Amino acid sequence: MSTYYAGLLADIGILVLGALSVYIILVTNQLSLGNAGFMAIGSYVASFLTAEQHWAVTPALIVAALTACVIGVIVGFPALRLKGIYLAIATLGFGEMVRSFFLVFTPMGGSGGYRGMPHVSLGYIWIWAAGILLLVTLLERSRLWLEMRAVHDDERAAGLVGINTTLTKVGAFGFGAAVAAIAGGLFAHHYIYIEPGNFDFQRSIDFVLAVILGGSTVGAGALVGAALLVLLPEWLRFLADWRLAAFGVMLILVLLTRPQGILDRPLLALLRLRRNRAA
Amino acid sequence: MRTHLFGGAIVAVTLIAGLHMAQAQNIITLGAIVPSSGPFAEWGRSNTATLEMLEKQINDAGGINGAKLKIVILDDGAKPAQAANDLRKLAGDDHALAVAGPLTSSACEVTFPVANQMQIVSTSQASSKPGVAKANRPWAFRDTVDEGILARASVPYFKKTFGAKSVAIIYDAKDAVSTAIATKIMPKVFADNGIEVLNASAPVSFNTGDLDVSAQVTKLKSLNPDGVVIGADYSQAITVLREMKRQGLDKPVIGGTPLISSAILAAAPEIPIIAPATFYATMKTPKAEKFVATLQPLLRKTAGLPPDIEPSMYDANIYEIVSMYIDAIKKSGITGKASDLEADRTKIRDYMTNLKGFEGFSGSIGFNADGDASKAFFIVQGQKGAWATKVTGCSTGGSC
Numbered sequence: 001m002s003t004y005y006a007g008l009l010a011d012i013g014i015l016v017l018g019a020l021s022v023y024i025i026l027v028t029n030q031l032s033l034g035n036a037g038f039m040a041i042g043s044y045v046a047s048f049l050t051a052e053q054h055w056a057v058t059p060a061l062i063v064a065a066l067t068a069c070v071i072g073v074i075v076g077f078p079a080l081r082l083k084g085i086y087l088a089i090a091t092l093g094f095g096e097m098v099r100s101f102f103l104v105f106t107p108m109g110g111s112g113g114y115r116g117m118p119h120v121s122l123g124y125i126w127i128w129a130a131g132i133l134l135l136v137t138l139l140e141r142s143r144l145w146l147e148m149r150a151v152h153d154d155e156r157a158a159g160l161v162g163i164n165t166t167l168t169k170v171g172a173f174g175f176g177a178a179v180a181a182i183a184g185g186l187f188a189h190h191y192i193y194i195e196p197g198n199f200d201f202q203r204s205i206d207f208v209l210a211v212i213l214g215g216s217t218v219g220a221g222a223l224v225g226a227a228l229l230v231l232l233p234e235w236l237r238f239l240a241d242w243r244l245a246a247f248g249v250m251l252i253l254v255l256l257t258r259p260q261g262i263l264d265r266p267l268l269a270l271l272r273l274r275r276n277r278a279a
Numbered sequence: 280m281r282t283h284l285f286g287g288a289i290v291a292v293t294l295i296a297g298l299h300m301a302q303a304q305n306i307i308t309l310g311a312i313v314p315s316s317g318p319f320a321e322w323g324r325s326n327t328a329t330l331e332m333l334e335k336q337i338n339d340a341g342g343i344n345g346a347k348l349k350i351v352i353l354d355d356g357a358k359p360a361q362a363a364n365d366l367r368k369l370a371g372d373d374h375a376l377a378v379a380g381p382l383t384s385s386a387c388e389v390t391f392p393v394a395n396q397m398q399i400v401s402t403s404q405a406s407s408k409p410g411v412a413k414a415n416r417p418w419a420f421r422d423t424v425d426e427g428i429l430a431r432a433s434v435p436y437f438k439k440t441f442g443a444k445s446v447a448i449i450y451d452a453k454d455a456v457s458t459a460i461a462t463k464i465m466p467k468v469f470a471d472n473g474i475e476v477l478n479a480s481a482p483v484s485f486n487t488g489d490l491d492v493s494a495q496v497t498k499l500k501s502l503n504p505d506g507v508v509i510g511a512d513y514s515q516a517i518t519v520l521r522e523m524k525r526q527g528l529d530k531p532v533i534g535g536t537p538l539i540s541s542a543i544l545a546a547a548p549e550i551p552i553i554a555p556a557t558f559y560a561t562m563k564t565p566k567a568e569k570f571v572a573t574l575q576p577l578l579r580k581t582a583g584l585p586p587d588i589e590p591s592m593y594d595a596n597i598y599e600i601v602s603m604y605i606d607a608i609k610k611s612g613i614t615g616k617a618s619d620l621e622a623d624r625t626k627i628r629d630y631m632t633n634l635k636g637f638e639g640f641s642g643s644i645g646f647n648a649d650g651d652a653s654k655a656f657f658i659v660q661g662q663k664g665a666w667a668t669k670v671t672g673c674s675t676g677g678s679c
Contacts, residue, residue, distance in 0.1 A: 002367075002368075002371045002372050003367045003370070003371040003397065004364060004367040004368040004371045004372050006367070007363060007364040007367045008364060011360060011364070103452055103453065104452065110458065111452055111453060111454065111455045111458045112408070112455045112458065112459060113385065113388055113455060115388065115414070119392075191359065191360060191363065191389045192389075192392055193359070193388040193389050193392075195385055195388075195455065196453075197385060197453065198359070198360075234364075237353070241315065241316075243354075244316055
């Protein structure tokens with residue numbers, strides 16, 4: 001494999017994690033447009049631990065994920081009072097707040113950026129990406145996920161049957177934040193340089209777009225969406241200045257024909273059926 | 280007769296195929312990373328037009344040592360991660376001998392380590408954030424001068440010309456170079472020159488893309504400074520200048536190289552602007568005049584830029600960078616063959632490291648131990664729609 005495609009694969013792995021962080025929160029019917037903020041927290045915390053405290057990358061990522069998880073839970077509580085577009089705007093504000101914080105936080109470089117982290121390989125990124133994707137896929141078959149989906153479908157009815165909707169929604173925020181933080185930590189240690197501009201609103205939109213494009217009802221959709229978002233603009237380079245316009249048109253066409261995203265449960269069931277028949 | 284015809288056809292086909300193969304083998308590939316989309320698209324698109332012009336000039340003149348020049352230009356959208364992937368593609372898939380770009384310091388921070396890893400020369404046309412090339416020796420270079428060196432020449436001129444005893448700072452907090460110029464580099468040079476920075480402890484800031492800076496300019500006005508420091512690229516500085524004009528804050532302005540543009544002069548023609556440059560479109564040298572005269576029509580025709588956009592300093596820099604690579608290929612025995620790729624790249628690196636006396640737009644160019652250009656620069660004053668050279672200096676301190 002060329003180093004170019006290795007670089008793109010690394011980007012896909014990081015974007016898969018970012019998309020999964022949105023998907024986990026979205027399962028409870030909450031749309032977060034601020035996951036770049038959690039990514040930034042993970043990125044800076046993990047970088048501080050490896051560059052300044054000389055920790056190994058793996059424990060640094062775990063601590064970064066736990067830190068973001070706690071902040072996610074704190075953000076999740078006030079978010080309980082908001083729904084739909086209002087929640088989306090509030091989380092967007094959170095993301096911008098975090099980015100602005102790191103812009104003026106000079107101990108970690110401020111707008112001048114931060115470097116000094118060790119480099120992580122493509123394989124290491126994909127161990128995390130595949131591991132968390134597998135975890136989410138397994139969770140999708142669990143009772144916990146059914147409860148999360150019940151909150152998504154009808155929060156009041158879910159409460160009436162004894163599901164702790166507050167815990168479910170706040171927990172989803174914490175879990176999603178932790179996954180975004182791991183994406184951030186891997187991003188920092190892959191590119192060995194970070195600055196607040198890396199975690200802007202566009203990054204959050206990319207996460208949401210990967211989920212919507214790949215499929216917002218199954219975890220594996222994040223993988224499909226991330227791969228398309230990274231690879232399509234590269235494959236369209238022959239169109240030169242028109243490539244981003246063509247990319248936009250293709251996105252619209254996909255969403256017109258598959259509003260639920262490319263992957264959904266019926267398609268997954270069909271693929272499984274074919275595989276079983278072939279076997 | 281039929282046998283002769285058949286034989287002739289075989290010979291002709293063989294000759295054509297041979298010629299085609301020879302042409303296919305004799306291609307020298309160079310790469311470029313420019314932001315043709317995103318916030319610096321104007322610079323990226325004019326860079327693209329510049330490179331296409333240079334490629335045509337070289338090939339029309341017979342190529343490089345008989346080989347055709349091909350410049351593969353990739354857009355990074357001013358996104359650091361994209362720039363790093365572009366460099367991987369140029370080095371790994373396109374087998375470029377060297378790369379011009381990326382443009383921004385943020386992209387260089389991420390791309391230069393990849394250049395070192397892949398052992399290919401990468402030279403930025405615009406990055407001037409201190410220490411970026413120095414941290415990525417020996418494959419990273421910048422055809423720019425450290426802003427600290429430039430400030431040491433521009434501030435004394437500013438003081439002498441306008442009798443400035445105090446200044447107030449406004450800067451784009453989202454941009455690393457602008458922040459470094461306004462909050463780190465300039466205050467130190469002002470202190471060395473006995474100029475008081477009235478808001479040194481709390482400089483006024485705004486963010487890239489802000490359209491309303493009226494509150495910030497009101498704050499500056501309340502300080503009643505003798506001059507204003509604008510740490511921003513020209514497109515953001517225009518917003519500040521228009522607001523200064525609207526509020527009647529007609530004080531002289533000083534800044535770094537990102538201010539240099541013809542467009543900024545139209546924003547507030549009555550406000551004098553002092554900035555350093557290694558090239559500006561109205562320079563009166565035969566080489567610069569020929570470059571502008573050839574490139575300017577192409578900026579409209581091929582890049583689709585508005586009529587008031589002139590070739591920028593970054594166009595001149597990327598032209599110089601690729602010209603250096605071409606000179607290296609001509610003089611260092613570079614073959615351009617796939618089997619010699621590694622050796623050819625090393626020869627270009629050695630050429631750049633030891634370069635002295637390359638004829639650029641401002642005079643002769645070389646590179647210092649940090650990988651930054653040693654070249655002549657000008658302190659220019661912009662007023663009433665035109666830049667004029669007021670001070671000439673050399674980044675090495677002597678003469679260039």
